[in-house]
Amino acid sequence: MDLAGKKIVLGLTGGIACYKAAELTRALIKAGASVQVVMTHAATHFITPVTMQALSNQPVYTNQWDARVGNNMPHIDLTRDADAIVIAPCSADFIFKLAHGACDDLLSTLCVARPMMLPLLLAPAMNVEMWQNAATQRNIAQLKADGINLLGPDAGEQACGETGMGRMLEPEQLLEEVVAAFQPKLLGGKRVLITAGPTFEPIDPIRGITNLSSGKMGYAIARAAREAGADVTLVSGPTALSTPYGVHRINVHTAQQMHDVVMSHVGGQNIFIAVAAVADWRVANASEQKIKKNAGSDAPQLVFEQNPDILASVAALPNTPYCVGFAAESENLVKHGKAKREKKGIPLLVGNIGPQTFGQDQNELLLFDDKGHISFPRADKQQLARQLVAEIARRIEA
Numbered sequence: 001m002d003l004a005g006k007k008i009v010l011g012l013t014g015g016i017a018c019y020k021a022a023e024l025t026r027a028l029i030k031a032g033a034s035v036q037v038v039m040t041h042a043a044t045h046f047i048t049p050v051t052m053q054a055l056s057n058q059p060v061y062t063n064q065w066d067a068r069v070g071n072n073m074p075h076i077d078l079t080r081d082a083d084a085i086v087i088a089p090c091s092a093d094f095i096f097k098l099a100h101g102a103c104d105d106l107l108s109t110l111c112v113a114r115p116m117m118l119p120l121l122l123a124p125a126m127n128v129e130m131w132q133n134a135a136t137q138r139n140i141a142q143l144k145a146d147g148i149n150l151l152g153p154d155a156g157e158q159a160c161g162e163t164g165m166g167r168m169l170e171p172e173q174l175l176e177e178v179v180a181a182f183q184p185k186l187l188g189g190k191r192v193l194i195t196a197g198p199t200f201e202p203i204d205p206i207r208g209i210t211n212l213s214s215g216k217m218g219y220a221i222a223r224a225a226r227e228a229g230a231d232v233t234l235v236s237g238p239t240a241l242s243t244p245y246g247v248h249r250i251n252v253h254t255a256q257q258m259h260d261v262v263m264s265h266v267g268g269q270n271i272f273i274a275v276a277a278v279a280d281w282r283v284a285n286a287s288e289q290k291i292k293k294n295a296g297s298d299a300p301q302l303v304f305e306q307n308p309d310i311l312a313s314v315a316a317l318p319n320t321p322y323c324v325g326f327a328a329e330s331e332n333l334v335k336h337g338k339a340k341r342e343k344k345g346i347p348l349l350v351g352n353i354g355p356q357t358f359g360q361d362q363n364e365l366l367l368f369d370d371k372g373h374i375s376f377p378r379a380d381k382q383q384l385a386r387q388l389v390a391e392i393a394r395r396i397e398a
């Protein structure tokens, strides 16, 4: 679980997005965190402390003078064993208070009294005009200068009926941001290009040739690289997965499209990770119209031509980024992995035994380099992705 053992103080301020805080509480707890809810008086107009207590399974604090804390100092006690404070939703008024160090209720006092190293994450939520207001933007600039972490906001349709910046991020996006806040920034300032998923080679407008890749490993690596502070571009074949928050995703179908997108985006990248299961062959005589059965006639004859090797093309560039390849083998992983790394001319190749790991949440990996191979034992794909990102960061540093 991504937040196992973490204690989060979740602050709610006045805004209609308070309803999303209920879902966020559940998501944080499901990820292993314990959640201590603190609400401003305004927040209690939008969602009740009873609801938040039921979901967080802990007493909710709303009052600076709450006598339930032994020494009667909830503004001190509630944060001393916390791992992060998350304010979601964070109103324009609360942003103003934080920017000026106000201490006129429990939540604002608790923020000012927090230990200096305790991360404070804010998820702004307000009407577009309130967000764009010069005073709000001045306060936001001040908070950024103070090193406070802003999660969003997003643009889109708002509860008031207007459209624009100021929507709070969705609970699952906030969860990704909270998880990311705890990851070391091993790839800070780096640009990472990743391919993921299967490719799809058309036979006719209805049918095509694809493979069993789900995209899970590539998406997990994209998420892990973003968590580590990288600027991530994900070139993805068709998958059912949602884009990791903060990752720039470009959708493609065929190997040729994937090749063209990669080659036009590879300039300026520091790392290229080819996780996609790319079709080696495409159908040269694909039909423009649906191929009909025509009872009694011969089966259609497909003619194949070779697709470009994306990884090999990138590895052959004069200013090539640090290249990492993947190999899914059905047998002899050690022999094939070693040979494939040398053939592709890349410093690192990650092998796994397919197809039984395709679509699964767990995997085990062998990493091949010029000295031999090391293994990452069976684990959750997201955990393996973080291990791999740390390994790549270490090698780049060296």
Ligand code: CTP
Binding pocket: 195, 255, 274, 275, 276, 277, 278, 279, 280, 307, 308, 309, 310, 311, 312, 324, 325, 326, 327, 328, 340
């Ligand atoms: N790859 C690629 N472009 C291709 C084929 C493969 O970029 N046209 C990349 C994959 O993303 C992976 C690595 O090359 O990182 C190895 O892919 P794999 O399919 O295992 O190997 P192939 O090179 O296709 O060799 P073979 O089919 O003989 O196993």
